[in-house]
Every structure is written in C-alpha cells, then in structure tokens.
Amino acid sequence: MRSVRFISPALFCIAIPGFWHTGCAAQAAKSQTAELAVTWSLQIAPIVYHNCTTCHHPGGGGPFSLLSYRDAWRRGPQMVQVTQSRFMPPWLPAPGYGEFADTRRLSDREIELIRKWVAAGMPEGDRTQAPPPPRFDTTWQMGKPDLILTVERPYMLYASGTDVFRNFILPYPLAQSHYIRAMEILPSVPSIVHHCNLLIDRTASFRRLHPNHWKDGIPGMELEVDAGNTFDPDSHFLFWKPDTPVVVERKGMPWRLDPGNDLILNMHLKPSGKPEIISAQVGLYFTSQPATLHPMLLQLEDDRDLDIPAGDSHFVVQDELKLPIDVDVLGVYPHAHYLGKELEGWATLPNASKKWLIRIPNWDIDRQSIYEYREPVFLPRGSVVHMRYVYDNSEDNVHNPNDPPIRVRAGNRSVDEMAHLWIQVLPVNVPKNGPDPRLLLEQAWMEHRLNKNPGDFIALYNLASALAGLGRYSQAADDYRKLLTAHPDDARTLNSLGAALENGGDLQAANGAYEQAIALAPGDCDARFNLAGLDVKRSLFASAEEEFRTMLRRCPADAGAYSGLGVALIGEGNSSAAQAQFQRALQLDPNNFSALYHLGQMDIESGEPDRAIDLLQSAAQQRPDDLDTRERLAMAFAQSGRPGDALTQLKEAVRIAPGDADLHALLSQVLAGTGQFQQAIDEQNVALRLQPEDADGWNNLGVLHARMGNTAAARADFQHALELVPGHAQARANLARLPRQ
Ligand code: HEC
Known part of the structure; x- marks a missing residue:
C-alpha cells in the first residue's frame, strides 16, 4: 500500500474544539438535515483523499488529478455523476457477497455529501481546516529493495x-x-x-x-x-x-x-x-x-466448455470442487476476458448452507483485481466451492472486441475467452505429523480435472505426484504407467515412476525405470542423480561414485551431486576425498543440507566439536525437524562441554519425535548429568511408558530414585528390572547396595 496520510472525517470533527458540543454524531445528524454547508475543507477533501487520489494524482492511473480544491472544483458535477452511478471508485464486487479488505466503496452518506457540496456551489470553506493532501512519489515506497x-x-x-x-x-x-x-x-x-x-x-x-x-x-x-x-x-x-x-x-x-x-x-x-x-x-x-x-491456489475453470456462439448474450459455464480438508479462504481472483458479464463464486457447506465468496454483477476486465478477505473465510471439509460465469457475446456488450460478434473459444489472446476462479486457501486444523495437507487438496483437484477430462495428462501426472507425496506409492506408480502407455518416451514420467517404485521398496524395478529415463534423455541429470542415490541405498558405492561423476560432467554446478559423491566416497571408506566433495558442495550452495550434516558428523568424529556445532546448526536451520541433526548437534555440544545446549537440542528432538523411547531415555541421562534428577526421573518414566519391557531403563530409573533418596522406589525399580531379566547384573548389584530399611 502506498503510505497515504489523510484525516478521516471522524477524526476531523473532533479536532474542532467547542464547535459541536456533542461531537461527531451531531455533525452527521446536522449534515443530513442539510442545515450545514458542506465544504471541501471539512467533508469532501477527506473523502476524496481516502477514496480517489490513489489513482487520481499526477502520473497515477486516473485520467486527472483530484489532489487540490481547484482540481476537484473543475470536476465537481462529474464527481456527482460517477459516484451516484457507482462508476467510481472502481469496485466490481457487489456488497454483501464477501467482506473484502480494502473495499473501495463509498457509503450512501458520502455520496450524498458530494452531491450537496456540488449543489451548494462547491464552497472551499476554511482552508486551514483542510487535511494535507497525500503525497505520491515514484521512488520505492518501502525503501531500497534487497x-x-x-x-x-x-x-x-x-x-x-x-x-x-x-x-x-x-x-x-x-x-x-x-x-x-x-x-x-x-x-x-x-x-x-x-x-x-x-x-x-x-x-x-x-x-x-x-x-x-x-x-x-x-x-x-x-x-x-x-x-x-x-x-x-x-x-x-x-x-x-x-x-x-x-x-x-x-x-x-x-x-x-x-x-x-x-x-x-x-x-x-x-x-x-x-x-x-x-x-x-x-x-x-x-x-x-x-x-x-503454506497457502495454496486452487483453480475452478471451465475453459473446455467455452464455445460461445456469436450473438449469445447469456452463455453459462460452471465448475465445482469438493474440499477434502478444512481451509481458510484468504483471497480470490476471478478472471474472464472481455465477454464476461456476471461472475460468481460461492461455497456450499456440508450443512447445505451457502456462503458467498464473491459476486460481480458487471464484469469489466479493465478493473480486474485480487480480492483478499478482511477475515479468512472458514470452509469445513466437505464444502463444495462453485463458480458460475455468464458471458455476453452480443453486440450489446460494450466491451465485445469483435464487431460484429464472432464465435469465441478459450485461448490466450485477448479476443479469446477464459473462465477461471483462483482461490487462495490455507489448510487449517491440520493433524500433527500427517502429510502436507496441500497434497490432499492437489489430489482432489486433479481427480476432479480428470473427471472433467480423462485425457488431461498434466492432471494425471500431478495426481500421481500427489499420491507419491502422500506415500501411496503403488497407486502413484500405476498412474505413471498409465501415462507411459500414452507417452512411452517421456523421461520425466519414467524418472518419477522410478522414484515411486524406489520409495515403495521395489529397488530393482526402480533401477530399470531410471536407466530407461537416462537412455531417453542422457543430458537430463535428475534420473542419473536418482540412480546414483539408489546405488548408495544398495551400498553399491563404487557404482554410485561413477554415476555421480558422470552426472557432474553434465551438470557441473549441482551441489547435490557433489554431496552425493561425498556420501558414496564415505561408503567406500575414503573420508578425506569425501570431505573435499562436501566442501565443493558448500561452495556452490552454502545451505546444502547433506554437506553440512556430513561435514558436521566428520568433525564430531575427529574431535572438533566447535566446528561441528557451526555446521550442524546451519543444517538444523535448513531442516528444523530433522531428528538426526538434532541428535548430532546435542552430541557435539556435549563433546564441547556445553551440557545446557545439548539439553536444549535433545528437548527439541523429543518434541520432534515424542514417541521415541530411546530419546527420552537419553534426555533423562543428560538431565541427570546436569543434576536435574526430578526431571530426569520424569523423562525416564516417559521412556518406560513407551517401552515397559526395558530392563536397563528400569535399572536407570532405580539409580535416579536412589540418588533422590527414595529407597523404596529404587528397590521396586531394580526388582522390576530383575523380573524382566533375571540375570541383570547391574540391577542385582544396585539392589544389594541399597541401604536396608
Ligand atoms: C483504482 C483507481 C481509481 C480510483 C480509486 C478512482 N478512480 Fe476515477 N477514474 C479512474 C480511471 C482509470 C478513470 C478513467 C475511466 C476508466 O478507465 O474507467 C477514471 C475516471 C474518472 C472520472 C471521469 C469519468 C468519465 O466519465 O470520464 C471521474 C469524474 C472520476 N474518475 C472520479 C473519481 C472519484 C470522485 C473517485 C473517488 C470517489 C475516483 N474517481 C476514484 C481510476 C480511479
């Protein structure tokens, strides 16, 4: 938004001490009875500065300026006309069909004030009372960009x-x-x-x-x-x-x-x-x-049905989509070209009630806009979003680019048409640890597209990718195969098929798909990267090394390939060569996760915890929820004598994987090491609830209870450990060491 300063009418009337003894309400009441002369300075300038001058200033989108009294004086009667007809300010959505931020619509009272001002001869009034005109300049509004x-x-x-x-x-x-x-x-x-x-x-x-x-x-x-x-x-x-x-x-x-x-x-x-x-x-x-x-844009559209006969003044297209999850709608972008007449979007809720998203009774492409909601519009899962657009291809449509009208179909030129309603949604009430909810939206959307048009291969490809993202690998693979029967030479689909097969556990078939993709598109590095990764997974490190090196000859600036090569070299036992490759990866991309992680790990192994900490902290920034990185980082902190920081990382790890008993047990040990015995006992109890058969865990809990002087509890713990593993030597020794009651 431009930084426009204006004084609103409400503020303004308060600023006249002693004039209206009952404040603003009195002013409104009086002005309605027409006893008060409406002046530019008091009432009109604030309305114009708030609603008109963003466009009507020198160099702005409006055809003339309305910044000064003189400017407005010259346009007064025209201002009455265009505000009464609601031609100005330009605002397409009908009121009451969606509450938008930045709604640009004058109130009836404001329109009436403009009329009265002109009827009264457009008096200026006391110019010292006029608000300062907003300033517009053509420099960066937010300061120098980055x-x-x-x-x-x-x-x-x-x-x-x-x-x-x-x-x-x-x-x-x-x-x-x-x-x-x-x-x-x-x-x-x-x-x-x-x-x-x-x-x-x-x-x-x-x-x-x-x-x-x-x-x-x-x-x-x-x-x-x-x-x-x-x-x-x-x-x-x-x-x-x-x-x-x-x-x-x-x-x-x-x-x-x-x-x-x-x-x-x-x-x-x-x-x-x-x-x-x-x-x-x-x-x-x-x-x-x-x-x-992470919001997502959904599109309702009906371009395939756009085939508007010449002269048809009421051609309707529609689309609808059922939402598989709860969403907040943040904004909409209705889009048609010159023949669009009436554009509507709404949702039918699961309880059958109707919630309007937008209604534009007189579409005008020259006034198209994004419409953001003042408050997000909540739509529960199961809601159906609809669009219904009416087109006018008669000569009565003043915007019709064809004279006389001709048959019009969907297309990219301005004489073609479009029927799109973009909807920006934010998934809400998302269950924790589930898949990215946008994949479910993508799946629903692409299935809907395929229903409309089974030959929509982009939709089929996107559907397969969404299914793969949701972990439904065999369904994804089936869809990729369907695509391949129609387009057997599509290297990208083969590569995606390979990934779905690999993730689904069929490494052999994955290998075949990658090789086919490479044969079809030797210059494309993606499939080769995946094949090399598959080799790493199968511990075929020498072959992986060769694949990565081949790939790097083709795609020499690929940081991922260098770090992949590093991993292969570690597998071959060549750590120092691996280190050099990770460093090259970081030169190309300082945020390369794999390189940061592995170099950090190598530093821990060679007893350089401080260097490791720097690297692993950067890695954790890239993937805040990566468990291994948090654990390694905790280890590096512990190694460098910073148990407090180690604790912080372990607590983070426990937050990421609350069901991991070993992590709780490890956290308990580190807490005990820093003297926080009660918390250590709490953590150990959590670990044992997750893993009640862990004799070592019971023994550790007993040690903690003993440290806290709770001999009875300690005895019970050691005995529990011995019940689980009768030969548990430590538990036996600890039990023997306990003081007798
Ligand atoms: C979003 C930009 C914008 C805003 C805000 C705006 N105008 Fe305009 N105005 C225009 C444009 C552009 C035109 C030229 C006609 C067109 O393209 O629709 C115009 C034209 C006009 C005209 C000439 C109409 C004609 O028949 O030629 C008047 C008078 C006018 N505006 C008054 C106003 C007033 C009064 C306000 C505030 C209440 C206002 N405008 C707000 C953009 C704007």
Whole structure:
C-alpha cells in the first residue's frame, strides 16, 4: 500500500474544539438535515483523499488529478455523476457477497455529501481546516529493495491501438535461495500500466521456449510455465496495480526464489495517445524467516466448455470442487476476458448452507483485481466451492472486441475467452505429523480435472505426484504407467515412476525405470542423480561414485551431486576425498543440507566439536525437524562441554519425535548429568511408558530414585528390572547396595 496520510472525517470533527458540543454524531445528524454547508475543507477533501487520489494524482492511473480544491472544483458535477452511478471508485464486487479488505466503496452518506457540496456551489470553506493532501512519489515506497531486477530491453508501446499484454523475463541472478516478504514494481511510465502479474518459472521453461526473443518480451495474455500452473505455482497472488504499488505478504507466508528460477513480469499496457518507451524494475524485499504457513491456489475453470456462439448474450459455464480438508479462504481472483458479464463464486457447506465468496454483477476486465478477505473465510471439509460465469457475446456488450460478434473459444489472446476462479486457501486444523495437507487438496483437484477430462495428462501426472507425496506409492506408480502407455518416451514420467517404485521398496524395478529415463534423455541429470542415490541405498558405492561423476560432467554446478559423491566416497571408506566433495558442495550452495550434516558428523568424529556445532546448526536451520541433526548437534555440544545446549537440542528432538523411547531415555541421562534428577526421573518414566519391557531403563530409573533418596522406589525399580531379566547384573548389584530399611 502506498503510505497515504489523510484525516478521516471522524477524526476531523473532533479536532474542532467547542464547535459541536456533542461531537461527531451531531455533525452527521446536522449534515443530513442539510442545515450545514458542506465544504471541501471539512467533508469532501477527506473523502476524496481516502477514496480517489490513489489513482487520481499526477502520473497515477486516473485520467486527472483530484489532489487540490481547484482540481476537484473543475470536476465537481462529474464527481456527482460517477459516484451516484457507482462508476467510481472502481469496485466490481457487489456488497454483501464477501467482506473484502480494502473495499473501495463509498457509503450512501458520502455520496450524498458530494452531491450537496456540488449543489451548494462547491464552497472551499476554511482552508486551514483542510487535511494535507497525500503525497505520491515514484521512488520505492518501502525503501531500497534487497534485490532489484530490471527488464532487459525497454519496450515501445504505440500511441494507439488495442491493449498490449507482454511478458518480460527476469532471471533470478543470485546463487542462494531467498524468501520474499514484499514486492514492488516501478514501471518507467506508470500511467500506461494497467496491471501486472508476476509469475515464478521454477525451471526457466519460458525462457528456453523463446531462446532468441526473450529479452524483448513475449506477447500473450496468459502463459504456461513448466512445473506449475499458469498463475503461480508458489501459491501466492503476485498481482500489482498502480494504486497498490507494494504487495506485502501475510505474516509467515513469504514466497521463495531459488537459483535457476525466472520471474516473468506479465504487463497489461494501455496506449496513451503518444508512443511511450516502457521499462520496469521489480524490487524484492527479503526476510530471513522461512515460510511457516503454506497457502495454496486452487483453480475452478471451465475453459473446455467455452464455445460461445456469436450473438449469445447469456452463455453459462460452471465448475465445482469438493474440499477434502478444512481451509481458510484468504483471497480470490476471478478472471474472464472481455465477454464476461456476471461472475460468481460461492461455497456450499456440508450443512447445505451457502456462503458467498464473491459476486460481480458487471464484469469489466479493465478493473480486474485480487480480492483478499478482511477475515479468512472458514470452509469445513466437505464444502463444495462453485463458480458460475455468464458471458455476453452480443453486440450489446460494450466491451465485445469483435464487431460484429464472432464465435469465441478459450485461448490466450485477448479476443479469446477464459473462465477461471483462483482461490487462495490455507489448510487449517491440520493433524500433527500427517502429510502436507496441500497434497490432499492437489489430489482432489486433479481427480476432479480428470473427471472433467480423462485425457488431461498434466492432471494425471500431478495426481500421481500427489499420491507419491502422500506415500501411496503403488497407486502413484500405476498412474505413471498409465501415462507411459500414452507417452512411452517421456523421461520425466519414467524418472518419477522410478522414484515411486524406489520409495515403495521395489529397488530393482526402480533401477530399470531410471536407466530407461537416462537412455531417453542422457543430458537430463535428475534420473542419473536418482540412480546414483539408489546405488548408495544398495551400498553399491563404487557404482554410485561413477554415476555421480558422470552426472557432474553434465551438470557441473549441482551441489547435490557433489554431496552425493561425498556420501558414496564415505561408503567406500575414503573420508578425506569425501570431505573435499562436501566442501565443493558448500561452495556452490552454502545451505546444502547433506554437506553440512556430513561435514558436521566428520568433525564430531575427529574431535572438533566447535566446528561441528557451526555446521550442524546451519543444517538444523535448513531442516528444523530433522531428528538426526538434532541428535548430532546435542552430541557435539556435549563433546564441547556445553551440557545446557545439548539439553536444549535433545528437548527439541523429543518434541520432534515424542514417541521415541530411546530419546527420552537419553534426555533423562543428560538431565541427570546436569543434576536435574526430578526431571530426569520424569523423562525416564516417559521412556518406560513407551517401552515397559526395558530392563536397563528400569535399572536407570532405580539409580535416579536412589540418588533422590527414595529407597523404596529404587528397590521396586531394580526388582522390576530383575523380573524382566533375571540375570541383570547391574540391577542385582544396585539392589544389594541399597541401604536396608
Ligand atoms: C483504482 C483507481 C481509481 C480510483 C480509486 C478512482 N478512480 Fe476515477 N477514474 C479512474 C480511471 C482509470 C478513470 C478513467 C475511466 C476508466 O478507465 O474507467 C477514471 C475516471 C474518472 C472520472 C471521469 C469519468 C468519465 O466519465 O470520464 C471521474 C469524474 C472520476 N474518475 C472520479 C473519481 C472519484 C470522485 C473517485 C473517488 C470517489 C475516483 N474517481 C476514484 C481510476 C480511479
């Protein structure tokens, strides 16, 4: 949001001491009785500064400025017209069909005030009482961004003609991943930019598709990128408009950019009457806090049924999706092109009640927007989300790009149509230790797509991947095989099949699938990486080494391959060679988990706990819930004489794996070592509840009770250990050592 300062009417009336003895309520009441002269300074400027000047300022999206009394005076009657008809401020959703943040809608009272002001001759009033006009400048609103990406070659927009939709590719230039908490766009000529979408192309697929022209920008209204959907694979709405120049993510929901990613800046440009050279900068603001909340974008759509006869003024398409889990809906993005007329989205709850998500009675593509809810809209599992769009392909539709109307189908050009409703949801009430709940959404969504269109291979591929993610490997493998009967030469599907087979335990078949994938696409490193990993798993270390080395000749900047090679070399007993490979991995990617973990482990073994601590702490940052890393870290702390820190790590480990009896027992021992006997006893009791047959555990508990002077309990513990293992020598000796009552 721009930092706009204004004084709201409510605040303002309080600031007139002694004028209204009963405060603001009196002002409202009086103004309604029309006894009070409405002035610019007192009532109108606050309304205009709050609702109009974000666009109506010099260089803004509106055609003229409304910043000064004089500006407004010249437009007064027109302001009455456009506010009474609710043409301004532009706001498509009908009130009462979803409560949106940043709702831009004047109250009836505000509209009436504008009317009265004009009827009274537009008096200025006491200008010392007028709020200061908001300031707009064309610099970064949030200060200098952490990273600025600039469009490679400026683009020439002609003076007239239809709107232009152009995609500029911005390669992410850094060697490290970053989380982005806010994004800002500075177009060189903001007044001709209608809006922008920012897409993340994880595999730089769009650039590869246009190797010779990408620097000039590629035309097109929507586009497909590989490994993701058409809008935003990272599940964020990265939608920018001139009146909201900063897009700030919600707390806990930054988005991520990795080395090798491209950003695609999709710009909607409007010719201004003179030729303009336009370029743009995208400013990104980083955060060191990784995402803790993971929203997802779901899409309802019915593009296949979009085949609108010329002249048809009421063409309806619909879609619906049943939600398999509880979600909070955070926002929606309805999207159609010029023929869209009435756009509706709602949910039917399991109790059959209807909850509106949005209703746009008069669609206008030029006013499209993301709509975020003021409060998240909770939808319990079993709810069905619906979309229903009506299109008008008659000549009565003033937006119809075809005169006379022609048959229109789905497509990417602005003369084609679209029927999309994107819904951003956040899974809630997620059971602990379960799979990523978004996989269940993905599964439901892709199954639904396949129901609509059994030939939708992208949906089948995504479904198989979701099933694999959910641990349903054999079903996933079946679906991958189904895909392969139609596309037997698809190396990526073969590779995914291999992974599903490997995870499902069929290593032999996995091996075959990887080899087939490699044979089909020798230059593609993924399958070779997996094959090498499979060799490590089967302790075929020499063969793994060879595979990793072959892969590195093709993909020499792959940190994962270096650390994989390191693991293979450890397996072959060559630790010092392994160490060198891990170090190379870290040079390429300082956050490479496997390299950090193994180097840390090696430092523990060679008695360098302090170095190990540094490495393992970085590893724990990458994977906070990795149990092994926490255990190793505790060990390194213990080794370096920091039992308090070791305890912290073990407690963390116990939090990650509360059902691990050995961990509780270990924690108990370390607690005892730092003199915290009562806590040690508590932990040991937890361990024994999980593992009641553990004679050593009972013996340890007895020792702890004895230390606390509880001889009776200690005796019972030792006797319990001896009942479980009659020959337990320590328990026998401990029992003998106990003082007689
Ligand atoms: C989100 C940006 C935006 C906001 C906010 C906005 N306007 Fe506009 N306004 C525009 C644009 C853009 C146009 C040009 C017409 C169009 O494209 O719809 C326009 C046109 C107008 C016109 C000329 C209408 C015509 O028939 O040519 C008037 C008068 C006007 N606005 C008044 C207002 C007033 C009063 C407010 C606040 C109550 C307001 N606008 C808020 C963007 C905005």
